[in-house]
Amino acid sequence: MATLGMHRDFLLEFAALEKPVQKRVHEAFEKFASATHSGLHLEKLTHQRDPRLRTIRINNFWRGVVLKSERGDSFLLLKVLPHDKANAWASKHRASVNEATQGIEIRNDVALERATASLRAVAADEPSRLFTVASYPDKILRSLGVDTEILPIIRLIPDERHLEALHKVLPEQQYDVLLGLATGMEPEEIDRELVQAYAQTAAETPDTSDDDGLAGAMARSRGRVTLVSGPDELMEILRRPFDAWRIFLHPSQHRVAYRGSYAGPARVSGGPGTGKTVVALHRAYHLARRLPADAPNGSILLTTYTKDLAAELERCLELLVTDRTVRAKVRVVHVDALANQTLRTANGGKPLKLLVDQREITARWTRIIDRLGLDFTDVFLDQEWRQVVLAQAIRTPEAYLKAVRAGRGTRLAPLKRARLWRAVAEFEKQLTENGEFTFLQVCSEAARVLDERAGESGGEGTGAGGRPFRHVVVDEAQDLHPAQWRFLRALVPPGPDDLFLAGDTHQRIYGNKVSLRSIGVQVVGRSYRLRINYRTTREILAWAASLLTGEEPDDMDGGDETLSGYRSTLRGARPETLGCDGRTEEIGALVTRAGEWISAGVEPEDIGVAVRYAQFGRELAGALERDGIAAYVLGSGAPGPGPGVRVGTMHRMKGLEFRCVAVAGVSDGTVPMPAAITPAAVDAQRHQEDLESELSLLFVACTRAREALHVSWHGEPSRFLLPAVGPRRGHPVMNA
Numbered sequence: 085m086a087t088l089g090m091h092r093d094f095l096l097e098f099a100a101l102e103k104p105v106q107k108r109v110h111e112a113f114e115k116f117a118s119a120t121h122s123g124l125h126l127e128k129l130t131h132q133r134d135p136r137l138r139t140i141r142i143n144n145f146w147r148g149v150v151l152k153s154e155r156g157d158s159f160l161l162l163k164v165l166p167h168d169k170a171n172a173w174a175s176k177h178r179a180s181v182n183e184a185t186q187g188i189e190i191r192n193d194v195a196l197e198r199a200t201a202s203l204r205a206v207a208a209d210e211p212s213r214l215f216t217v218a219s220y221p222d223k224i225l226r227s228l229g230v231d232t233e234i235l236p237i238i239r240l241i242p243d244e245r246h247l248e249a250l251h252k253v254l255p256e257q258q259y260d261v262l263l264g265l266a267t268g269m270e271p272e273e274i275d276r277e278l279v280q281a282y283a284q285t286a287a288e289t290p291d292t293s294d295d296d297g298l299a300g301a302m303a304r305s306r307g308r309v310t311l312v313s314g315p316d317e318l319m320e321i322l323r324r325p326f327d328a329w330r331i332f333l334h335p336s337q338h339r340v341a342y343r344g345s346y347a348g349p350a351r352v353s354g355g356p357g358t359g360k361t362v363v364a365l366h367r368a369y370h371l372a373r374r375l376p377a378d379a380p381n382g383s384i385l386l387t388t389y390t391k392d393l394a395a396e397l398e399r400c401l402e403l404l405v406t407d408r409t410v411r412a413k414v415r416v417v418h419v420d421a422l423a424n425q426t427l428r429t430a431n432g433g434k435p436l437k438l439l440v441d442q443r444e445i446t447a448r449w450t451r452i453i454d455r456l457g458l459d460f461t462d463v464f465l466d467q468e469w470r471q472v473v474l475a476q477a478i479r480t481p482e483a484y485l486k487a488v489r490a491g492r493g494t495r496l497a498p499l500k501r502a503r504l505w506r507a508v509a510e511f512e513k514q515l516t517e518n519g520e521f522t523f524l525q526v527c528s529e530a531a532r533v534l535d536e537r538a539g540e541s542g543g544e545g546t547g548a549g550g551r552p553f554r555h556v557v558v559d560e561a562q563d564l565h566p567a568q569w570r571f572l573r574a575l576v577p578p579g580p581d582d583l584f585l586a587g588d589t590h591q592r593i594y595g596n597k598v599s600l601r602s603i604g605v606q607v608v609g610r611s612y613r614l615r616i617n618y619r620t621t622r623e624i625l626a627w628a629a630s631l632l633t634g635e636e637p638d639d640m641d642g643g644d645e646t647l648s649g650y651r652s653t654l655r656g657a658r659p660e661t662l663g664c665d666g667r668t669e670e671i672g673a674l675v676t677r678a679g680e681w682i683s684a685g686v687e688p689e690d691i692g693v694a695v696r697y698a699q700f701g702r703e704l705a706g707a708l709e710r711d712g713i714a715a716y717v718l719g720s721g722a723p724g725p726g727p728g729v730r731v732g733t734m735h736r737m738k739g740l741e742f743r744c745v746a747v748a749g750v751s752d753g754t755v756p757m758p759a760a761i762t763p764a765a766v767d768a769q770r771h772q773e774d775l776e777s778e779l780s781l782l783f784v785a786c787t788r789a790r791e792a793l794h795v796s797w798h799g800e801p802s803r804f805l806l807p808a809v810g811p812r813r814g815h816p817v818m819n820a
């Protein structure tokens with residue numbers, strides 16, 4: 085039977101072609117996908133390393149490169165290149181099969197020979213070695229798929245920089261393994277996360293006895309090769325070439341997203357840009373496809389913590405799931421909106437009166453303190469209420485007296501607790517009398533309603549009377565409050581595949597430290613980490629990670645998160661930092677930089693400007709507009725998204741990404757934002773955690789950049805920048 089595969093490079097190169105050439109590619113390859121491949125004219129080259137590599141004419145200027153099995157009817161679309169380059173590529177490369185995974189690998193023999201010669205010259209003067217026999221015996225490396233041709237070459241590599249230089253030369257999967265080892269992963273981890281993940285696909289391998297095993301090798305190359313079922317699927321993939329994430333999941337992503345079933349809650353974590361959202365989307369898709377035919381629409385919840393992020397999840401789900409019946413099984417809505425709806429429905433449909441203004445909330449605490457003559461501050465009371473009372477759903481003074489106040493830095497003797505409870509009782513009484521709720525109370529109450537209803541219906545089933553969903557998939561899980569967690573827990577009956585969580589504690593920006601165990605979500609043994617960054621260049625990643633030096637966030641499960649093995653294969657310019665004397669000068673420099681990016685061909689919508697204060701963002705947007713550069717302020721309420729450079733607070737940047745990012749106003753006194761930091765005198769632990777959240781916020785903003793990052797300040801730089809730029813005086817400083 086004919087089998088057609090498509091390599092990821094083919095899709096990426098196709099995406100960069102002009103429309104008329106794309107049309108020709110469609111026409112040329114449509115024939116491939118029809119059952120008989122008659123009418124195709126595949127040309128052989130005269131001198132080539134691998135006789136199975138053929139080229140096909142697209143038009144006078146462009147050619148495709150195809151790997152064809154010697155026996156049978158299997159094809160792999162590899163490249164679309166200008167005529168001469170296509171021929172040169174096809175003559176130098178060779179396809180082979182990885183010894184550990186049996187997946188297909190493409191290697192450039194000519195470049196490998198050249199690299200070996202130059203590495204020998206380097207090694208003669210440089211005694212250090214990245215992969216010594218003592219640390220990585222041949223047997224270990226061979227078990228990870230490093231073959232006998234590659235072994236002698238990598239023994240010569242002195243350092244990571246030289247390994248990176250071999251990126252395009254080594255067979256991809258072997259490079260993946262070596263980079264993992266070089267960035268701190270243990271061989272056992274590599275075996276589990278890469279080799280075994282590839283091996284899992286073997287079970288799905290088609291019968292390949294009649295085509296030299298090409299179809300099987302393609303099937304075992306997930307992440308780099310996708311098998312195309314027919315002309316419709318081929319055209320569907322080519323219609324959206326930019327969204328490679330829909331088709332080419334890395335095996336480490338695939339094994340998490342498409343695992344048949346988890347016995348209980350499961351979690352995927354990983355640094356920025358590692359594809360956690362992508363995995364969450366694929367998991368929702370997998371669960372939707374697996375539902376029994378009679379499962380009602382909306383049986384699966386895909387959720388996150390803000391409306392904007394939920395809208396983005398919805399947009400991506402539309403791209404991923406083209407079958408309308410399957411798509412209808414997944415409901416996308418953010419946590420607060422769903423809680424609101426749940427509680428409103430339980431209250432007879434009447435809209436809830438929400439108290440959202442933080443200034444008003446603080447003012448009420450102040451009045452209560454005055455009235456009761458208490459010696460607490462308004463900030464302390466508000467935090468105690470949110471982080472202890474609401475977090476643990478405490479409803480009585482007795483329960484509060486016994487409560488463990490984890491995460492609070494000030495001890496409270498029983499007498500003090502009793503006094504504090506009077507303030508809480510008064511505050512909650514006022515809310516009840518006014519018929520008001522805060523967001524967190526809505527979640528807490530909605531969870532209670534669902535639990536009660538499930539209790540009354542005498543079971544943990546889904547549907548009317550029971551829990552409303554069969555599966556819940558949560559993105560950006562690190563930012564949810566325990567009350568929101570309780571609500572999520574209450575939405576789905578405990579059991580296999582109940583909750584699937586994606587998140588990264590390095591990006592926690594709302595200070596909600598949660599122990600999953602304490603809210604009945606046990607992910608032990610079902611927790612996975614992604615380590616390859618698909619978004620950001622190594623230069624930006626290394627720079628942003630250096631800001632976190634010394635910070636070791638928890639993993640929401642009692643352990644520590646580490647960035648070990650976290651890596652990117654993309655390369656680019658180092659981030660640029662600029663210190664200015666004054667605000668006006670900084671704004672001027674930013675406008676100039678944005679103008680330069682646009683002149684270099686970057687679309688304004690692909691530029692993001694992040695600031696700590698909304699007001700500074702509005703000023704910057706105004707300055708851009710005055711200079712003739714359209715700007716759109718995120719979250720401004722303006723009908724959108726309008727055209728132009730995206731300007732927004734660092735909080736608004738969460739979950740977004742841009743080709744170029746400027747983070748502006750990273751000045752001492754602005755970042756961290758003083759008003760967001762609990763004074764150490766009020767609560768030392770909270771003070772520290774607030775500082776961590778502010779640092780995470782800066783980290784989040786910087787890691788939105790795909791290609792270029794520009795960080796600026798006026799006056800003195802933020803203390804968070806000191807590890808990266810050093811304590812400098814005497815501006816301007818330009819560090820390219």
Ligand SMILES: Nc1ncnc2c1ncn2[C@@H]1O[C@H](COP(=O)(O)OP(=O)(O)OP(=O)(O)O)[C@@H](O)[C@H]1O
Binds near residue numbers: 741
């Ligand atoms: N397998 C893949 N193939 C191609 N692109 C991918 C793949 N996985 C992720 N990406 C791309 O990498 C970028 C980051 O992915 P995603 O937003 O899912 O990461 P994330 O871990 O959720 O990031 P963050 O935590 O920073 O929000 C996106 O542009 C996504 O399309």
